[in-house]
Amino acid sequence: MIRHTYNSTPKNQFVNTILTINNLTKKFGSITAVNNLSFSIEKGNVYGILGPNGSGKSTTLGIVLNVVNRTSGDFHWFDGSGTTHEALKKVGAIIERPNFYPYMTAAKNLELVCKIKGVASDKVHEKLDVVGLLDRKDSKFSTFSLGMKQRLAIASALLNDPEILILDEPTNGLDPQGIHQIREIIKKIASEGTTILLASHLLDEVEKVCTHVVILRKGESLYTGSVDGMNASHGFLTLRSQDMSALKGALEGNKAFGTIKTEGDSLIVYLNEPMDASEVNKMLTDKGIFLSHLVKRKESLEEQFLELTKNK
Template identity: 45%
Template sequence: MSTILSLNNISKRYGHVQALDGVSFDIPAGSVYGILGPNGSGKTTMLGIVTDVLKADAGSFTLMEQTPSAAQRRKIGTLLETPNFYHYLSAYKNLQIVANIKQTSEQDIPRVLELAGLVARQHSAFKTYSLGMKQRLAIAAAMLGDPEVLILDEPANGLDPVGIAEVRNLIRQLAQSGKTIIMASHLLDEVEKVCTHVAILRKGKLLGSGPVNAVLSRDNFIEIGGPDNQALSQLIKQHPAFVQVLPGQDGILQVTFRETIDPASLNSWCAQQGVWLSHLQMSRKSLETAFLELTNN
């Protein structure tokens, strides 16, 4: 898989604040790449540098295998701020203005309205739109000219659940058409549902990058319980594949093994040691737990 964007030791400082500190990672073509982190982690600064709104203090990046030129910029659609359109104009007229600014043909407007699901409301004033519709119009504006790459800063920020679902479905649709989508977000759930890859930032530092399942590792574990969980905890440490035991809710033990363990064979092993389990259940670490473990280290 080819690389669409490569960042090499990008650093940026605002006074005493180190917004980015030597950040490097690659974004593969055709991916939906989430830049994940809490507010103040450096996500927007990074996107600003990639789109030439900001200049890095150190480091470099290549986009589409070369240093971005004016021609390359036309292949990138961006949404870096809250949608800002003329409230009393229709979606169509607002897109006419955007097309003129971007120096692209107005003939592309029907296509992006169709993609955004706004054909039926294309002649309604922007002020009558819901938050989700406004955000979809902003993405439609970014899509004018049919760019190969979309860069979206917090596309679901401030939306209600319906609006979030609308934007999520649009991003999925665009991804299926072969676009590379780079999106910053602090919403862990949205990254899991939409993104194929992720880079996690905290206070300007890169904590990890790559496929979502690899970066946010969510190992299976087995919950067990018995008449004497303290004794059970000591016993389970003798299992040949034992890695870790942690206390769970209601005294239940959460046990991790270095390999997949069949619950029936574990139950049999415990019985052979003279311990009968009253609770035995396969489980999986939540995405939130995996994220907190990574960011709290």
């Protein structure tokens, strides 16, 4: 079973830290959208903030991008020596639907963004190529599909060669082909050294694209760590015996076993450490408990996510 883990970065180790969030809280009246959230983002990784709609993902991004005021806690970019305004010049972000002039071409729209951002326009063709739109550089924005509009928005966010790219639900509303294209672009950008932070309610997205994940439910962090760490769950057992109370008693208090719960006429037992079914069977037999049913399964990432985010 997943254990709650939290990243912490000593104050003297900022070399590879892009963003540090400490005990961040945001309240809207009586509603707590973000609750005592802490995590850090290290250079060169792809981080996913994962959670159901309303879990606080967009609010968290809004706070670190200075468009939402925090209630308490703090955050800082990079080594924390400069202002947030200065730091955000090294950040690229898309947190709303793409908003370009419909009757201007893709290239002209990006040239305008360059003027607004105060960066040279010689990056326009390069960034259009990154998102696979160079052949449509002279096409009007109004002729683009939703997926193409989103790809143009990503190109726009890359114009200042940011150290980190922030994306809020980047594949929302897209068809399967559009989703695949955006995910491939994210992987490509990450492979070239840009750190990425994306918010998503799609487990599949995070599993396929991200190296690290922060799972939120009702504004609280339930898990912070690597995606591989979630996949490294030792699995769980489904057990049955004639004397179920004796079986449960034999399992409780053993550090090898985590959560134990009853489902129907079976016990579901999560493993804290690697253990073969045969080892469990022998251990219980030695205690005089004989099993009528024993199955070991690997807990899927989806099962872990649903277990973590269900209402409790």
